[in-house]
Amino acid sequence: xxxxVYLMFNGNCREAVEFYxxxxxxxxxxxxxxxxxxxxxxxPVPEEAKDRVIHAKLNIEGSDVMFSDTFPGNEVVNGxxxxxxxxxxxxxxxxxxxxxxxxxxxxxxELQETFFSKCYGKVTDKFGIGWQLSYEE
Numbered sequence: 001x002x003x004x005v006y007l008m009f010n011g012n013c014r015e016a017v018e019f020y021x022x023x024x025x026x027x028x029x030x031x032x033x034x035x036x037x038x039x040x041x042x043x044p045v046p047e048e049a050k051d052r053v054i055h056a057k058l059n060i061e062g063s064d065v066m067f068s069d070t071f072p073g074n075e076v077v078n079g080x081x082x083x084x085x086x087x088x089x090x091x092x093x094x095x096x097x098x099x100x101x102x103x104x105x106x107x108x109x110e111l112q113e114t115f116f117s118k119c120y121g122k123v124t125d126k127f128g129i130g131w132q133l134s135y136e137e
Contacts, residue, residue: 004064008076013053013069016127023100031056048072059090074077083130091119091135098133101125
């Protein structure tokens with residue numbers, strides 16, 4: 001059994017998924033919107049929700065990360081209690097992802113050698129998601 005990550009956004013999920021796909025050089029993501037989901041007459045989708053993402057998924061370094069926008073009226077509040085940790089044997093890919101995630105974000109710890117990794121860094125991206133990137137030999 002695996003535990004996967006599911007990230008929620010306030011209407012900017014498509015932008016985030018495409019950003020992460022570029023940062024981690026994944027396959028192009030399949031993105032489904034609320035408007036594309038099967039219809040249920042008991043739960044109509046309001047016009048302002050039709051272009052919001054109901055589901056998307058990326059595989060980042062062997063881990064599935066899933067994404068969705070909230071339904072209008074249910075807003076996400078970003079906190080600092082959870083970060084995503086990416087451990088990779090690909091140093092160049094790790095550095096590339098770190099610098100991409102840093103664009104418009106806040107670097108909390110520049111990439112550097114630590115007692116536990118030859119290359120480690122921590123960043124909160126422009127979407128408020130915290131990332132720890134670590135090189136594993």
